[in-house]
Amino acid sequence: MATSTSNAGPAAGSALRRGRRRPVDSTVRVLLVVAALVSVVTTIGIVIALVQPTIGFFRQVSIIEFVTGTSWTPTFAQKAYGVLPLVAATFVVTGIALAIAVPLGLGSAIYLSEYANPRTRRVLKPIIELLAGVPTVVYGFVALFALNPLLQKWWPTDTGPAFQNLLIAGIAMGIMIVPTIASISEDSMAAVPRSLREGAYALASTKMQVSTRVVVPAAISGIVAAVVLGISRAVGETMIVTIAGGLTSDRIVLNPLEGAATMTAFIANISSGDIPVGSLDYDSVFAVGALLFLITFALNAVSIRMVRRFREVYE
């Protein structure tokens, strides 16, 4: 057998010097950095898009009124710019959504991760992930045309909930985020090392004890991250509340049977509406957008920290 190769000779030492240029490598590097910068530009773009009109808004409306006022009527003749009604409606809907999604999602996750046999799990987990992809406009439709009639029909008293109301929006949103919470918490439970479970079983624990006292606490930061992500999705969700949640914002509505505008519903309605650019009303959309951005920013920060902690524990 003849090959034209030879051992790197003893003279190799000097040949170690950087001689060869590698143009492909340096070109690629530039390309990669440029690509990575797109996301930075996006964030900067968002901030720019929000900041200027928001400053314009706060030139005319005091920040105090904005954060403490209890009426939001920028499109009426008697204008009021207290954002609390929008925030309140947002959190009522989010609260209802969580009340549904957290138990269902967590319970499903515990069942899948601790009880279901591997075959069931292999089938069900992808289906859950599949359902996480259903577009939100579908949930809005379902809320208005399926859940609402049901609610009206089964309502015990004569005066049922309003046609658009926070309750159905919350329920639809809850159903929407169940797959997200279930899937992420299941991931974090699956990441709890076998050794911890074995340790617990070896101490004569039952399955429930292992699930509730070892697996869930060990996965808690992942579970919290899932819930925070659920909150942030609910807070930012637009279509369901726009379709099914109502538009009232002249007062703080806490009764879920009434309709009310969330931050996103307000933005969606007004920005497709007839307000002229540069007007105070137009700027109000961006002020609310900026507030929404800040709230979800804070939630994301919490969630990112949680996820990181949950990674650190076992890696």
Added chain:
Amino acid sequence: MSTPTLTTTTTRPDPSAPGNALTQRRSRPGEVAFRLAMQACLLVAFSVLTALLAWVLVKGWNRLDSRLWTEMPTGLVSRLDTAGVQSALVGTLWIISLVAVICLPIGILSAIYLEEYADNTRWYNRLLELNIQNLAGVPSIIFGILGLGIIARALGLGFTVITAAIVLSLLVLPVVIIATREAIRAVPQSIRHASYALGATKWQTVSRQVLPSAVPGIATGSILALSRAIGEAAPLIVLGAVTFITFNPDGLDSGYTALPIQIYTFITRSQSEYTELAAGAIVLLLAIVLAMNSIAIFVRNRFEKRW
């Protein structure tokens, strides 16, 4: 070893008759109840979701035929029964193809940079990473505001297919980046080391070893991202896509409508024909989205290597 002063009342099981105790199975009702409760959660979650989807199917049943994609929307209430959503379907396909072209290369390259090239002890790289994680959680409607203020107006791209595609690309960019990073990270370090140990350069290692191994994960993430973009309505509403359109887009600067937007406008109409049509269009949208997600999940489960 043990301190004699310490007294505890605990005892071992009697070693003389432990065999008997072993067989006295304690009844554990809490155990059964817990299991059933967890099972019930899963069952309820599933049945509600499937019931809702089934309801949409029933509601739109009358409209589930070729009219949906061969016919254009109509402005004539009297002819609603012969209307379809062709322009929205084609608009959606246009947008999604453009999103794929814009978003996937940028997303995958960003992920390669972060995973393989960036020194994550540097503050700017960590900031970059944080920025991407954070963007992933920014509500979609905010991207609509970005698109309206910057892309449509400041950059002057107007209310066109390309504006919608750029906005949706930026929206799902973090999804692609994060999924690609996961896929790249799943390629074991040992493969990279083996390649370097043979004298390969960084890009050789990345392009010949890491990326081929990460393809299933990248494909999965990409498909999921695209299917998310297909279903988004909120940013398009802000972008003024609520438009009656009876023609298919014919270029990047063309006007457009998209399925979720079309569905939204149908929902706001009071005639029951519109509700039916909305349900039909939803089934069409779901079919596309769920098919894409199924492919993604299949690819992941089938081809992703368990190292």
Added chain:
Amino acid sequence: MTDHRLPRPTPSDPEVSTVNPTDTTSRPGVSIAGVGAQPTTASQSEAADPVMELSAVSVYYGAYEAVRDTTMPIQEKQITAMIGPSGCGKSTILRSLNRMNDLIPGARVAGSVSYHGQDLYARDVDPIEVRRRIGMVFQKPNPFPKSIYDNVAYGPRVTGMKVSNMDDLVEKALRDAALWDEVKDKLKTSGLALSGGQQQRLCIARTIAVRPEIILMDEPCSALDPIATAKIEDLMSELSNDYTIVIVTHNMQQAARVSHYTAFFTAEVDEQQERHGRLVEFSQTGKLFTNPADKRTEDYITGRFG
């Protein structure tokens, strides 16, 4: 080479005879292996008081027979070591002793494992009660991500032990595990904040807190440094006054240092090129290391393979 590398077991060790290395099974292709059933051995001495007995135990993972036909006793308040090359089924056999194999889908045990005469795999046996009496310590220290105190208190709590004073119980368990002095001022800190060796002693404390009769240990020192290893080995010797201990180790020196009995396993390749774990020799530790009855044992302990 001096022979201090193979110390005899503790001098108080009762004289127990080596099991005859005759093959009691009729499986073809296996030259010598296994041990005769303990009671049939003529040279049986008075000290032999097996608290557990394996007879003809085979363990399957699905259709794959990981370990074949193991027969051996576990003597009370003695340390029994299992050694052998990787993959020969040591861990598998160990886990079959307290039904930890139940947790692996598809795992199945044939033959009988008896504990005080009771078959552990009888239908009406509650595996949770089994594990209450036969505790286990794992290769990698696996403290719960809870406080040191809660780690130790976990077992008594979940098993519903009637405890008059949990603090005392935790203290005693930690003292017995020779960890008390190092952690007494930080019982509320996380068990994960300890060093590897301390974590492993915490796992031992956690196990003895439920007062089991037998402690199974699967390579308890392999993740530890030499100093921590030495501490755990001392601890084992001390614990063997009160507990029966079974330890799996890949370290022959360790087996030689701490155990009273040693079982040597190896893996055989059968006609279908499948590897199956087999018990080659079971014997008093001193005997096995100085005068192995089987050629494969000798090859292994002299480093000719593995």
Added chain:
Amino acid sequence: MTDHRLPRPTPSDPEVSTVNPTDTTSRPGVSIAGVGAQPTTASQSEAADPVMELSAVSVYYGAYEAVRDTTMPIQEKQITAMIGPSGCGKSTILRSLNRMNDLIPGARVAGSVSYHGQDLYARDVDPIEVRRRIGMVFQKPNPFPKSIYDNVAYGPRVTGMKVSNMDDLVEKALRDAALWDEVKDKLKTSGLALSGGQQQRLCIARTIAVRPEIILMDEPCSALDPIATAKIEDLMSELSNDYTIVIVTHNMQQAARVSHYTAFFTAEVDEQQERHGRLVEFSQTGKLFTNPADKRTEDYITGRFG
């Protein structure tokens, strides 16, 4: 105990003197350790032709000094083994020999590693060229998820070797790695479809396909069964006709069986309770195992710790 557990290196082994075990460093608290710089040793024989030399090498991970002050030669076409307890820095030192440490963020090498007199860590040295000449085989066999053929051809392709006939080159590498006969009919199948031992030989074939001068091996047999191990050991002996080999192993018997020189490392705990790897003794293998100069070496090889 017979001494066949510590066979001498291959009989053809040239006589090479043991380095004096005197401490050439002035670090306090270290009784004896390290080796004097090779050339200064009086008993230097004609066979000593170090292709690489480490002098006063310390390796840091961030601020943590994982290995301190290592001075030792790597002799041409000889097998040098590194042994020592887990965490003493064997892998760390090995990786410093072909700049694989560059890939670990925060890792840093102090002191000098020279290769044919050229400092490997000089500013203008291209690490890719270094790795081209100094190959590496890892603990876990890590074939690329490609065909057997492509695994072997990968190195020549990426390094841009001028190859007249790739098929011949692949065949020769596989032959040299003693794998050809087993795979010649399935060169197109995935490298992952081979058994563990075959995979490891494939990794060796892959490495020698680029014709390096030195091959570093980090516990190349620890994931293998005894039969595969024996094959790899034979292969190493054969390869040492053409290549300089450095091997890390946790298995003293293996070091004794295959190597010509052995470096024994251990971990010392300093005043701040931090552990640092130290080279304790470097010597001809026969000498180190039969007549260790350092008490710690003796303790280790006789199984008193580790």
Added chain:
Amino acid sequence: SDGDKLSGEVKVNGSSTVAPLSEAAATFYKETQSDVNVSVGTSGTGGGFERFCKGETDISDASRPIKDSEKEACAAAGIEYKELVVANDALTVVVSKDNDWADCLTVDQLKTIWEPDSKVTNWKQIDPTFPDEPLKLFGPGTDSGTFDYFTDEINGEEGASRTDYTASENDNVVVQGVAGTKGGLGYFGFTYFEENADKLKALKVDGGSGCVEPSLKTAQENTYQPLSRPLFIYVSDAGVKKEQVADFVTFYIERIDDIVLEAQYVPLTEEQKSTLQTEFDALKAAA
């Protein structure tokens, strides 16, 4: 329009009230000129003008006349335009079919109900003869031309309204809300009432000269006061210079009766029609 095959785009945007007219026109037009792409956006009257005055659209749908501020914006951008009245609408006040007590309300009564800070929460407060039934109010979104028009006519100031009612962009909300609430009351365009006449009852309105019911006839005759209103399209001069836009507008005007019928609005009177024709001729001449 002539027989030539035209192509290109026609961009219409604006009022959601007028959109059904323009959509009908676009649908009919497609049958004759299939290569002309007519898009009809609904951003509301104001949103439409915003784009119109930036030159982004050719035609703006409007359910109220252009405001001064919007005129200025158009002037600033050099956009010249013509205003064309294409149909009439009668804002309809609706109650539930279960409401058997109210048939007619005066403008003053409507004002007491809808004025800012109104405290009316019960039908009894409107008229003591009405039963003790809680009043629930529904109305269109506050950013619509319909809202602007109603508040202007009833409360005397555009946008002046009580705020504590259920407002929605979604037609269904008013229809379903009023239909399902015995004491419900709401208002919207005549079309929506026509489409849902089986579920709702329209009230007569007394604008000072007796109770008048909303109908095609009363709206056309302008007797349904003050709530009948004209609907507009604004056509930019620049737009009309484009052949396909001019052709579309011509088509729109020629077929206006079919279009209004299809969209269920109140057709133009003959007088309005001739004005329309004159206006358009002027526009074309200018182009």
